Amino acid sequence: MRLLSLMVFSLVLLPGCGGERVPPNERLPLELGELALDVRQESRMYLLSDKRGGFLVGTIAGGLTRVEARWTVFGEELLRGFELRRSIGGLPEELAAGTIEPHQVQLSWKNGAAMWVLPLESPGRHTLFLGIAAPVDHDLILSPVREGPAGEPALDREAATIRWRVGGGSGELVLSVGEGGNVVPAGVAVPMAASVTVLLSWGETALSVDELRDLHRSAGRLREERTSRLTGLLNRVYLRSSDDQLTRALNWLRLSLDALLVEGRDTFLVAGIPWDGSIDGRANAQAGGTLGLATGDPRKGAGVIRYLAAAQDTVVRHSSFGRIASRSEGVHRSYSGADVTPLFVRAIYDHVTQANDTALVRSIYPVVKRSIEGTAAHHTDRENFLVHGGGETWMSPRGADREGPSRGNRAAEIQLLWHFQQLIGSYLASSIGEFKDAERWGGAAESTAVHFISSFVDTTEHRVYDHLLPDGEGVYEARPNSLLCLDLLPSELLQQTMLRELITHLLYPHGVGTLSSTSEGFTPYMDVSGRYSAGEAQYNGPVATWLLSPMVYALTRYDRQDFSYPLTERMIRHVLEEEMAGTLPEMFEVLPRPGEERPRAAGLRSYAPATAEFIRSFYQDYLGITTDGISRALVISPKLPEHLQHVDCTVFVGSTPVHLQYQIGEAVSRIVLEQPAGEGEINVNFIWPMKSGDAWRGSVRLPQEAILRLVFSAEDAVAFHGEEAVAIAGKWNLRGFSRRNELTGLRLAVPPAP
Numbered sequence: 001m002r003l004l005s006l007m008v009f010s011l012v013l014l015p016g017c018g019g020e021r022v023p024p025n026e027r028l029p030l031e032l033g034e035l036a037l038d039v040r041q042e043s044r045m046y047l048l049s050d051k052r053g054g055f056l057v058g059t060i061a062g063g064l065t066r067v068e069a070r071w072t073v074f075g076e077e078l079l080r081g082f083e084l085r086r087s088i089g090g091l092p093e094e095l096a097a098g099t100i101e102p103h104q105v106q107l108s109w110k111n112g113a114a115m116w117v118l119p120l121e122s123p124g125r126h127t128l129f130l131g132i133a134a135p136v137d138h139d140l141i142l143s144p145v146r147e148g149p150a151g152e153p154a155l156d157r158e159a160a161t162i163r164w165r166v167g168g169g170s171g172e173l174v175l176s177v178g179e180g181g182n183v184v185p186a187g188v189a190v191p192m193a194a195s196v197t198v199l200l201s202w203g204e205t206a207l208s209v210d211e212l213r214d215l216h217r218s219a220g221r222l223r224e225e226r227t228s229r230l231t232g233l234l235n236r237v238y239l240r241s242s243d244d245q246l247t248r249a250l251n252w253l254r255l256s257l258d259a260l261l262v263e264g265r266d267t268f269l270v271a272g273i274p275w276d277g278s279i280d281g282r283a284n285a286q287a288g289g290t291l292g293l294a295t296g297d298p299r300k301g302a303g304v305i306r307y308l309a310a311a312q313d314t315v316v317r318h319s320s321f322g323r324i325a326s327r328s329e330g331v332h333r334s335y336s337g338a339d340v341t342p343l344f345v346r347a348i349y350d351h352v353t354q355a356n357d358t359a360l361v362r363s364i365y366p367v368v369k370r371s372i373e374g375t376a377a378h379h380t381d382r383e384n385f386l387v388h389g390g391g392e393t394w395m396s397p398r399g400a401d402r403e404g405p406s407r408g409n410r411a412a413e414i415q416l417l418w419h420f421q422q423l424i425g426s427y428l429a430s431s432i433g434e435f436k437d438a439e440r441w442g443g444a445a446e447s448t449a450v451h452f453i454s455s456f457v458d459t460t461e462h463r464v465y466d467h468l469l470p471d472g473e474g475v476y477e478a479r480p481n482s483l484l485c486l487d488l489l490p491s492e493l494l495q496q497t498m499l500r501e502l503i504t505h506l507l508y509p510h511g512v513g514t515l516s517s518t519s520e521g522f523t524p525y526m527d528v529s530g531r532y533s534a535g536e537a538q539y540n541g542p543v544a545t546w547l548l549s550p551m552v553y554a555l556t557r558y559d560r561q562d563f564s565y566p567l568t569e570r571m572i573r574h575v576l577e578e579e580m581a582g583t584l585p586e587m588f589e590v591l592p593r594p595g596e597e598r599p600r601a602a603g604l605r606s607y608a609p610a611t612a613e614f615i616r617s618f619y620q621d622y623l624g625i626t627t628d629g630i631s632r633a634l635v636i637s638p639k640l641p642e643h644l645q646h647v648d649c650t651v652f653v654g655s656t657p658v659h660l661q662y663q664i665g666e667a668v669s670r671i672v673l674e675q676p677a678g679e680g681e682i683n684v685n686f687i688w689p690m691k692s693g694d695a696w697r698g699s700v701r702l703p704q705e706a707i708l709r710l711v712f713s714a715e716d717a718v719a720f721h722g723e724e725a726v727a728i729a730g731k732w733n734l735r736g737f738s739r740r741n742e743l744t745g746l747r748l749a750v751p752p753a754p
Contacts, residue, residue, distance in 0.1 A: 027648060027659075030234040032101055032227060035252055037581050039098045045580040046100045047273055047606050049259035050119035054126040054202075057273055057580075058105065058117075060098035066145065067095070067107060069117065071200070073126050075277025078166060078173055078202055080145040082130075084109060087139035087189060100581040102255040103230050111135045115142075120199075120222040121229070122215070125207075129219055130198040132181075134190045142198065143187035144175065155183055159209045162187075166202070173202045176212045178219075230255055237296040238659075242646040249572040250618060252582035257287070257294050257611045266310075267303025272586055272604025279328040282394065284308055285343035286546070287612035289350030294615045296652055298355035305351060305360065308344050309367040313374075322374020336396075338379070338388035341371045342417035349424045356629030356654035361428055372425045372441060375418065383451035384444055385410045385468075386418040395479075395514065395539040405479075405515070405539050408467035412456055413481040416488055419448040453490050462497035464489065478505040478516030480547050486554055496743060499554055507748050510570045510588050510599060512547035514539040517590070517751040524590035524751055526602040541751075542602060543588040545571070549613035549621075556621045556639040559689070559740040565622075565641035571614060574601070584610040590751050623647065623662075624687075629654030632680065634702070636671065637687040638662065653682050658702070671710040678704045687734070688712050695737035698728040 037044065043061035058069035058081070071079035084093045093113060099106040104118035112135035120127040134140045146164070154163040160177040175188070181196035182189045190196050199215060201207065207215070234251055241247050260270045269291075271283035288304035291297075311325035313335055324344045326337030345368055352361055379387050390396075393411045422445035429438035456465045456474060464482035465474035483502055489495045505516035515522050523541045548567060555564040575582055579601045586603030593600065619625050624638035634653055640662065647662040656678035663670040669690075675682060682702040688710070689695045696717035702708045709720045717733075719726050 027238065028240070030231070030238065030240070030251065032103055032231055032234070035102055035248055035255075035582070037100045037576065039100060040096070044098075044100060045605060046105055047256065047259060047580055047583065048103075048105065048117070048119050050126055051121050051259075051262065052126065052264050053262050054119055055270075055273060055275060056117070056119055056128065060095070060100065060105070060107065062094075062096055064095045065092035067115075070274075071128060072275065073202055075275055076166070078146075079128075079200065080147050082115075083143045083145060084113060084115075085141045085143065085186075087141050090141075093140070102252065102259075102582060103227050109135075111138075113140060118223065118226065120219065121226050122218075122222050125201050125203040125215070127202075127215065127219075127222075128200040129223060130200070131195065132188070132190050132198065133195045134192050136193045139192050140190040141184065141186050141188065142190060144200070155185060157183060159212070161209070161212065163206070171202055171204050172206045173200065174207055174212065175200050176216065178216050230258070233258060233295055236657075237294065237650055237652075239647075239649040241644060241648070243644055245569075245572055245576060246644075249575040250615065252575055253584070253611050253614055254294050256583040256606060257291070257608060257615070260606065260608045260611075261291065261300060261304075263300075263303070266307050267300065268307045269304060269608045271609075272607040273580070274604070277329070279307075279311075279325075281308060281311060281324050281326045281328065281340045282337050282343065283608050285324065285340050285347050286609040288344075289347035290612040290616045292351060292354050292652070293619060294612065296650070296657070298351065298357060298652075298655070301347070301351040301355070302357060302360055305344070305348055305364065308347075309364055312367055312370060314370065319378045320374075321378065322370040322372070324371070336389070336392055337394075338386060338392040338411075338414050339394055339417050341375065342386075342414075342421040345371060345421045345424050346417070349427070352428075352630070354627050354629055354652070354654075356632075358431070358630070362432055365428060365432060365434070368425050368428055369437065372422060375421075376444070381410075383455060384447045385451065385455070386414050388414055395481075397538045405521075408469045408475060410468040411481060412452075412464060412466055413484040415448060415452050415456070416485045419445050419452070419488065422448065449488055452485075452488055456485075457489065457494065459494075462494050463501065464494075464498055478502070478519055479514060480506055480512050480544070480550075483512075483547070483550050483554060486550075486557075492742075496558075499743070500746065503746050503748070505749055507551065507567075508543060508590060508751070509567065509748060510574075511543035511545055511567065512551050513541055513543050513590055513749065513751075515541050517541065517749065522751075524754065525593070526587065526589060526600075538587065538603070541590050543590060543599070545584050545586060545588065545607065545610035546613045548610075549617040552617045552621045555743075557739070558743040559639060559738045560743055560746070561622065561639045561641050562740075563746055568614075568618075568622075568641075580605045583607075584614060586610065591754055594754065619649075619651070623649070625651055625660070627651055627653045631683070632656075633683045633685060634658060634673075635685045636660075638689070640664065654679070656682065658682065668711060668713045670712070671708075673702050673708045673710075675702050675704055675706060680704055684708065684710075686710065687737075688717065689738060690714060693736055693738035693740070695734040696731070697734055698731040700726060700728050 039060040041062045045059050048056040053074045056071045067082040069081045093109045093111050096110045097108045104116055107115045114133045116131040118129050120129050160183050162175040162183050164173045166173050176199050177183055177188050178197035180194045188198050262268055268279050269284045269287055271280035284304050288301055291301040308324050311328055313320045313323050320335035323335040324341045325333040326340045327334045381387050387409050393407055395405050422441045426438045426442035466477040466479045466481055467475050482498055506513040521540045523537045526542055552564045583606040585601035585605050586607040589599040589602055592598050626635040645664045650657050650659050659674040661672040684702050685699045687695050687697045696712050700719050706721055711718050719728050
């Protein structure tokens with residue numbers, strides 16, 4: 001858990017740089033077409049979102065005669081796919097290829113037909129756009145595939161519409177055909193060599209013929225607005241690097257996280273795909289604090305925080321008083337996640353410090369206060385540990401009838417999160433003048449930390465217990481949860497011993513496992529369907545993808561990005577080449593199944609926490625960038641993989657964009673920063689590591705509407721504002737700064753053959 005070091009570092013403003021004047025490289029704007037993924041014989045899944053709870057999830061593979069495309073709105077299925085047939089003879093056409101982009105999918109058939117599919121981000125309705133181009137030698141029939149009770153559709157040839165009543169009669173799905181096509185009982189008739197627009201629109205009220213015509217007239221504009229919005233998002237939080245695969249994967253993940261963000265009356269993240277319509281509080285709390293970093297728009301993170309705050313149990317007599325809902329389905333809420341509320345408070349801290357959203361602090365403070373006081377009253381013991389039920393940690397599979405691993409009643413990571421919940425509460429209280437709360441919670445946080453060391457740390461074996469039993473006995477299991485407690489451990493010997501053991505037993509080339517293969521109950525696989533586990537299997541071995549982020553943090557602390565980055569590259573390959581395009585799954589199995597080449601993805605195929613944590617880790621651990629909007633400070637302490645020679649990105653200090661470049665050379669390296677507009681100076685604090693193992697440390701100010709250049713060599717660190725050389729405050733050459741020699745001889749886990 002990196003929060004402790006970030007909180008400490010953000011409070012230390014290092015006191016200032018000169019050198020060679022090199023202009024920043026000219027930026028080439030990012031375009032959605034650069035992220036296009038071509039699919040031919042291999043199978044790829046895709047995800048398209050209308051940002052309002054509608055999701056189109058499909059599969060492309062050459063040779064298919066039915067287009068698999070499941071369209072749902074808040075978990076209710078409206079469409080299963082499409083079939084394309086010849087109008088004479090009815091023979092099905094075979095897909096030849098497809099192209100997946102963040103905003104649309106293009107399908108190509110062997111007969112020369114093509115179709116563009118995308119959701120429109122239209123207000124009031126959920127609408128799919130289908131643009132069909134028929135081959136030059138024969139007519140086509142496009143048939144929507146629907147399953148389940150729907151009743152007979154109402155066909156109107158004159159208006160070129162087909163209508164279905166769906167959702168128990170509470171809504172209407174209407175297919176309407178633009179100029180050049182028509183409707184027939186089997187679907188849409190497309191004449192040879194014609195291009196036809198088809199709209200599928202769902203809403204609670206029926207659309208008149210005139211309203212449908214207006215929708216068709218606006219479809220082109222809505223397509224352009226969707227493309228423009230996503231292109232704007234990419235360029236607002238611009239990132240290019242000398243590694244094209246990294247650039248593409250990171251920008252894909254950014255847009256995939258945006259796709260999972262529903263923005264309407266409420267703003268919340270869908271935990272992952274497939275989605276049943278319920279809202280996962282843990283996933284929102286875990287990923288919500290990264291939204292500002294990922295999108296450059298702090299309003300999105302604030303929206304998720306407000307949604308979670310509204311889902312708090314405010315009934316004092318309830319044992320769940322102060323908790324944030326772990327799951328919401330309509331008006332029904334459950335409060336069975338002991339870690340959800342601390343994660344929510346951490347998301348507040350991340351958002352407030354990055355965005356300087358002091359207005360949110362005052363409005364949300366009563367929620368934070370209830371969260372701490374409710375836990376203290378109902379869920380703590382005499383050591384001020386957070387006491388929880390057996391199914392209340394992140395290792396509890398979804399579903400009331402499922403039991404996760406038995407982890408006592410005080411899991412290690414829950415205590416770490418509870419410690420930070422109190423610490424952040426104290427920080428927020430101080431910021432608004434509630435000093436009694438600040439003092440009380442700060443002391444309680446210290447008590448939790450002190451008792452953690454005495455109760456969870458085995459100083460003889462140099463290891464950390466995974467959990468405590470109700471009688472206080474510590475239980476050691478080779479699970480990843482102690483990794484999250486790294487910053488609470490009292491000695492380097494303990495930290496390094498623990499990290500070595502976790503790597504040896506849990507770290508695979510594709511991520512961090514949930515239980516060592518030498519432990520009783522280990523299983524390398526999920527259940528047959530791969531969606532959820534049977535019994536305890538899900539967290540008794542398989543890899544949890546979001547855990548790569550804390551592992552990268554731990555390794556880069558010791559300058560071992562040479563060991564961590566191959567794991568990151570494995571995730572990059574998955575994003576660009578495997579399973580659901582542009583995103584990360586919830587889990588991986590440990591071993592390939594018999595006859596298969598690589599471990600299967602499992603659980604949710606697109607998972608918001610894994611996506612958010614990958615983005616957070618890249619910026620904070622590899623680029624070493626931390627922003628503090630409150631202090632208007634930018635901390636730079638990179639741990640770049642050796643092959644990465646150039647990075648150009650935009651980060652935000654509060655609402656101020658800062659363009660930042662790393663230019664890495666053999667003898668001389670540079671940081672170029674530009675604040676094109678803003679609200680005054682930004683204090684730039686840096687620790688720049690050299691290949692020799694030394695580092696330069698110092699601080700310098702970045703004026704508004706100015707360019708700052710920092711130039712580093714073995715002999716000196718110098719700085720320029722424009723063409724004027726300026727002094728670096730507190731400049732210091734840190735000899736032998738690198739810690740890479742402290743953590744050597746690492747080797748990945750090797751599970752037994754199946």
